[in-house]
Amino acid sequence: MTQPIEQIVRRKLSDEVFDRLERMITSGDLKPDDEMPSERVLMERFGVGRPAIREAMQALAAKGLVNISHGERAKVLRLTAQSIFQQVDLTAKIMLSQSHDTLEHLKSARIFFERGMAREAAQRVSKNDIDDLKAIIQRQRSSIGDADSFIDADMEFHTRIAKISGNPIFVAFSEAMLAWLKEYHTDMLIWAGKEKFTLVEHEEIVSRIEQSDADGAENAILKHLERSRALYGK
Structure with missing residues (x-):
């Protein structure tokens, strides 16, 4: 019997970066009020370009996980029932x-x-x-x-x-x-x-x-x- 084809879905690099950063937050590696690693550090760590890092950061901010302020390093937000x-x-x-x-x-x-x-x-x-x-x-x-x-x-x-x-x-x-x-x-x-x-x-x-x-x-x-x-x- 022929096995059904399991298609491999190619994901955007920013989605992969988002998943890894999200795991860093949910696992406790990054705690509330911690600064996120710099873009350069993340680019070197994940082997991706600046656009993928920035897009992933924006997605984290949209979900209320980090706060991004102009000219400052993004910070992990302290989640509360109100913020959710x-x-x-x-x-x-x-x-x-x-x-x-x-x-x-x-x-x-x-x-x-x-x-x-x-x-x-x-x-x-x-x-x-x-x-x-x-x-x-x-x-x-x-x-x-x-x-x-x-x-x-x-x-x-x-x-x-x-x-x-x-x-x-x-x-x-x-x-x-x-x-x-x-x-x-x-x-x-x-x-x-x-x-x-x-x-x-x-x-x-x-x-x-x-x-x-x-x-x-x-x-x-x-x-x-x-x-x-x-x-x-x-």
Whole structure:
């Protein structure tokens, strides 16, 4: 029986260089904040020209693995949950703008996520957490009439609840999700006095969390998000 032909795919030199540099980073040979080897060193090490090195470096930068500054050696970036989500920020916003269904799916995902965060907060909350949440509500109250400031405080409130979990990935996910929704969020303020409903609901959420009432906190945040859901991104 004839064996199937296994074609050899010729890869660009820059792709090979990228793979080797990526392995140096993921293996720990190059650590966060380390400078990358110079172009000349890499050219000699891999036996390739300057264009292949530069193209590979640009690909590493595009993936958020290194930072390239003019006139300076590229540096390995310290990856965080925030930096990972930031890599898909523009793509996510474009995707949402092109599909109403995707926006609706994100709203549903947010509600599912924040219900869990409210329950977690009620089980782990400290006095400092409550003080911070109440201070955010007060800043939000002072921002009535200033839509941008009001919404910024609103986003901070919800992310601060996620922070109570102690899990930085939850915090980063909350920040990313709210940033993606922000441009659809302004319409929440189109009705006169609408901001006051938000403040009352935020106070109820904090009250339930402060009482360590997981069911009550989940129900309060569900009511809050379901009410606001229909008011943006139509």
